[in-house]
Structures are given as structure tokens and as C-alpha cells.
Amino acid sequence: MFRLTAAGRFLLFLFLSAFLLAPLRSRATDVPPKRELRGVWIATVENIDWPSSRSLTPEQQRREYRRMLDDHQKSGINAVFVQVRPASDAFYQSSLEPWSKWLTGTQGKAPTPLWDPLPFLIDEAHQRGMEFHAWFNPYRATMDTVTRRLATNHPYRRHPEWFMRYSGKLLYNPGLPEVRQYINQVILDVVQRYDIDGVHFDDYFYPYPEAGQVIHDEQAYARFNPDNLPVADWRRQNVNILIRDLHTSIQQAKRWVKFGISPFGVWRNQTSDPNGSATKAFQGYDGLYADALEWTRQGWIDYVLPQLYWSTGFRVAQYPVLVEWWARNANGRHVYIGHGAYRMLESTRSDSVWRNPRELPRQVRLNRTFPAEVNGSVFFSSKSLMANALHTTDSLRQHEFRYPALVPAMPWLDAVPPRPAQQLTASTQLTVNTLTWQPGPVAADGDKAVYYALYRFNEDQTPTPDDPRNLLALIRPQMGGKLQFQDTTARFGKGYAYYLTAFDRLHNESRPISVRTTGRPAEVVVAQQAPPIPIPAPAPEPQPTTPPVATTPRPTPPRPTTVNTPTKVKVKTKPKRRSLLERIFGRR
Numbered sequence: 001m002f003r004l005t006a007a008g009r010f011l012l013f014l015f016l017s018a019f020l021l022a023p024l025r026s027r028a029t030d031v032p033p034k035r036e037l038r039g040v041w042i043a044t045v046e047n048i049d050w051p052s053s054r055s056l057t058p059e060q061q062r063r064e065y066r067r068m069l070d071d072h073q074k075s076g077i078n079a080v081f082v083q084v085r086p087a088s089d090a091f092y093q094s095s096l097e098p099w100s101k102w103l104t105g106t107q108g109k110a111p112t113p114l115w116d117p118l119p120f121l122i123d124e125a126h127q128r129g130m131e132f133h134a135w136f137n138p139y140r141a142t143m144d145t146v147t148r149r150l151a152t153n154h155p156y157r158r159h160p161e162w163f164m165r166y167s168g169k170l171l172y173n174p175g176l177p178e179v180r181q182y183i184n185q186v187i188l189d190v191v192q193r194y195d196i197d198g199v200h201f202d203d204y205f206y207p208y209p210e211a212g213q214v215i216h217d218e219q220a221y222a223r224f225n226p227d228n229l230p231v232a233d234w235r236r237q238n239v240n241i242l243i244r245d246l247h248t249s250i251q252q253a254k255r256w257v258k259f260g261i262s263p264f265g266v267w268r269n270q271t272s273d274p275n276g277s278a279t280k281a282f283q284g285y286d287g288l289y290a291d292a293l294e295w296t297r298q299g300w301i302d303y304v305l306p307q308l309y310w311s312t313g314f315r316v317a318q319y320p321v322l323v324e325w326w327a328r329n330a331n332g333r334h335v336y337i338g339h340g341a342y343r344m345l346e347s348t349r350s351d352s353v354w355r356n357p358r359e360l361p362r363q364v365r366l367n368r369t370f371p372a373e374v375n376g377s378v379f380f381s382s383k384s385l386m387a388n389a390l391h392t393t394d395s396l397r398q399h400e401f402r403y404p405a406l407v408p409a410m411p412w413l414d415a416v417p418p419r420p421a422q423q424l425t426a427s428t429q430l431t432v433n434t435l436t437w438q439p440g441p442v443a444a445d446g447d448k449a450v451y452y453a454l455y456r457f458n459e460d461q462t463p464t465p466d467d468p469r470n471l472l473a474l475i476r477p478q479m480g481g482k483l484q485f486q487d488t489t490a491r492f493g494k495g496y497a498y499y500l501t502a503f504d505r506l507h508n509e510s511r512p513i514s515v516r517t518t519g520r521p522a523e524v525v526v527a528q529q530a531p532p533i534p535i536p537a538p539a540p541e542p543q544p545t546t547p548p549v550a551t552t553p554r555p556t557p558p559r560p561t562t563v564n565t566p567t568k569v570k571v572k573t574k575p576k577r578r579s580l581l582e583r584i585f586g587r588r
Helices: 008-030 058-076 117-127 175-193 218-223 230-255 292-298 320-326 343-344 361-367 384-385 389-400 580-586
Strands: 037-042 079-085 131-136 165-166 170-173 198-201 258-261 334-339 375-379 423-427 431-437 450-459 471-475 484-486 496-503 513-518 523-526 568-572
Touching: 008 258, 037 334, 037 384, 037 484, 058 117, 079 117, 079 375, 079 423, 079 471, 117 131, 131 175, 175 230, 175 389, 175 450, 230 258, 230 292, 258 334, 320 334, 320 361, 320 375, 334 361, 343 361, 361 375, 361 389, 384 389, 423 513, 471 484, 513 523
Parallel strands: 037 079, 037 375, 079 131, 131 198, 198 258, 334 375, 523 568
Antiparallel strands: 165 170, 423 431, 423 523, 431 484, 450 471, 450 496, 496 513
16 A cells, blocks of 8 residues: 655645645635735834934935835835834924934934925825824833933923933833823824824833833822822823823824824733733733723724734744734724734744745735734834845735735724716827816815825726726825826727726725726717715714723724817716616715
8 A cells, every 4th residue: 555654745735735725715815905004114213224324414315215115115015104203302393302313313413404304204105105104102212321412402301300210211201190291292293283194103111021120100109199009000001091192182183193003912811811812922911011902992093003023833922813813802993913024034043934935925815814804014114124035025016915905994083985086088199098187076074085096997897996906096186286197008999997086085985987988099088977975974983891091990901178189079978877887886
């Protein structure tokens, strides 16, 4: 009798798995996700990502940033998380905190020649169809304790009583109400003055524990603990109050600015809490006093972005286990997964699965098995993704992120779509099809269209709004510019259907208008007028599942265009019965 060796049986298993599961895989990946956040962290602390050196001139900084965004745009990135306040300093013009030494070389020294980088950083991202999330470190004040090097306008100079020394750093004391008020003021200053899309925190709240180090907040604990909480619960309450109050401040200032946090990847282990994950790792709830589960339960944040920097094979904190846990505990908020792209550049033996070039793409595909709960991926960090370690970035470009994706909408912030564009016209020439249109009227909530999506379908295709493979372009209007797009990839003599939709600031999509060309030269086609749109009611804000934090002892877990050359003009009129657009896209 013929017998296979163990290695042979394993190879046979792989072959049969690939053969039997291939049809299932192909069906599962037939249509890539239309909406998926694809982000990257751009760290400025210690010049990790940008600028690469403290000695770069402003022009060199601008060129480097543009090259970075161009590279990420090729990788399908649609959001950047840029660290604008790494250590109680500023990568923007501020009257509250000093210029960052990682920008100019010396803390407090202004750029020469003088410029404010933040409007540039935001505008370059928006021009490439990327959201800009301003990343703040709320509590870190310095990277050392040499206070003589601090700028004269550093907050430590005015209020040394606000700070604690821990492990060679100065940290703001989260237990002081005046500290929370000040941090709120700093962030709100940026929200009000700059056109950011989001406010972002990472995992640094109370410091990571270190042997022999003690958090000296005894005086604040004695003065500001009216509920007589145990110290651990009191510290969590201090963080929760900051998150709660900042969420309220942001929404009152600009309702379209999102607030999200990237906590440590493990909330709690099941051995500590039955609601925890099946892991055996450090716990953010206990070690950093960061109760991320409470933030989503209360609706204080719009997205949670856990840092799952472990592989699918890391036993104490397996990636699939944690993705499933965070998906199950989304509480109606978006979940984006933080991926450790930098791990592929390490030579660590503790998690050798990262040496497999398939690991990162596998994680992205696993996220997509939770389409209703997991809404995207963010990679740490920019230079790691650009390094293309193990050709992983190539894989993302050619497979997982081959087609563009739109940023997911947040109906609890805004569920009202913008009005459709008007007077969409297609003009065909030998080498290009030119589409022009006019903006639609203001929506019921006062929002205008911020950008447009243009879909193109061949004559033999059934138009559908859900397949991003037909997304030809995202067009963001320029100040004073004409609303138009030139389709240089259209083949001469071939007819197409073009669908145009409008998007507001929070990525709600309008009902489309369309034109259909026949492929004849010198043809002008005008879209039909769109009928009025029923506006859906905004989604209700989730109700808190526990009492407010201040009283909670322990948080619970148109017309034809005239031209001078012979043209064929088609003017579609509104039909009496439901149109094809309504049958495909539905009424809104």
C-alpha cells in the first residue's frame, strides 16, 4: 500500500485546500469593497517619518512630504494621520505652545523662512483625495527631563505644578482639572483654525509601566477624588473625563470633525474580565488606565483604531482573535485596525511570522470578513510602508488595494446626502471625452458637495454604484476652477455610460445623474434633470449604557450645449415611471 510521508500529507492538504476553496475565494473577492478606510500614520517625533531631518529647509520639507503622499496615493491610501503635537510642541503656528524641535532643530525656533506647515499638509492630502487626521499626544510633554532646553513659552515654564516625572520624561498629570482644560484648549485651537478632518490620539495616556518607576500623583488623588475611588478607577475616570469633554467640544466647534483613538490592542484578557479577549497580554485597561470599551459604549469617539501589531501566529495575542473581539465590541462605531508594518523590518524571534510576505495582506483580507464592523486598516508607519519590505506594498497595490475605496460614512454625525450635481454634459472628441457639470443646490442640512465620484460603464455592463472597479475618478473642485474631467482613457468609437455622484464632507453620496455616449466624434450629450430627493432622518445618537463618568465609581466594562462644430445633442426628459437610475440606485 502506498503511504504518504508527513510532509507529503501536508502538501496534499495544501493542494486540496487551494483547489476546493479557490471558487469560494474568487466569489468572495469578486467585488472589492467600495468603502474602506486605508490610512497611514506619519510620525514626526524623533523625525521617524517626516521631516526626515531637523535640518531640512521648508522647501525641502514640502518636497519630501509631496513625494511621501504621492507614494501612498499609488498604494491606495485615502487617509493620513499626521502627528502635529508630539510632545507639547507644535508643527503649526501656535500662541499656546512652542515650535517643535523636530521641525526646526530647536524647540521654540520658528521656521526660516517663516511658514505655517499645517495648511500645506492638509491641502496636499485633500488634493489627493485623502482625509487629514491631526494626531495629538495629549499627556507627553518632553522626551527627557532636561528642562533648561525647553523653550521659554513651553507650558512647563508657566505651570511646573502640572507635570510629573516618570522614566526620564515629563508628563502632564491627568488628575488635574486644569490640565484637562488646557489640553482641550490646545486641540480646540487647531480644530477651529485649520481644515482638519479628524482629531486623533494614540495609545499614550498614563505611561507604560516600567520597573522601579512610580506615578507620583498622590496630591492630585487626595485633592480631586470626591467619589473616593480606588486609585486605578480614579485614573481611568480622569482619562474618561478628558475624552468625554473633548468629544463635546469638537462637536460644538465643527460637527464634521471626527474624533478617534488608537488604543493598545488588548483591552483586557478573559482571565481578568469575562468580556475580555482570549489573550494573555498586557492590558490597556489596567496598565494605561485607558478604557477603550467605555469610549465606544458611550459614543465619545467616532472610531477606535486598536494597535494589533501581532501576527496571526503570535500565541499570547493572536491577530484573528483580536480582530474578532474588536469587531464584536464596535458598539456602533467604526473599527479600523492598526497594522504593524514596521514589524517586517525587524529581525525579532518572538514573532517570526512577520517574515512571511503574505502576513500583512492576509491581515487585510481577514479584516474584510467582518464587513459590517471592521471598516479599514491603518499602517504604522509611513516609512515602513514606503520601504516595501518583502514586497508587501507591491502586493497591496496589485491585489488588496488595486481599486480605489471611498472613506466610510458616519451616519451618527451626518446621514443627509448632498444634492446631485446639475447639467452634466459629455463632449466626445477623437482622443478624449470631456465631462462638465454644475454644483447642485445646498442640501437640507446646509452642506454643499465637497467632491465628486465619476463612474464609467461599458455598453455591455449593468451600471451599479457598489463596484469600485468602475470608479473612474474622484474630483475635488479647486478654488475658482471649472467642474470638469477629461477621460483620456476612453477608446475612440466606443460608447460609455458615465454616472456622477456628489459627496459631502462626511462622505455621504448623492443619487447619481448620468450621460451615455455612442462613440461618435463631436457628440454632446446632456444628462436628464434629477428629481427631488427625499432626505432621510439622521441616525439617532447611541444612548449611554452607563451613567455619566463623573458619577460612575467604576466605568462599565439641463439644457443642450451650443457648439460651433456639427454635433449630435441628446436631451433626456424625465420619464413618467421610475427611471433606470432609481431602479438601480433606489430612491433617496
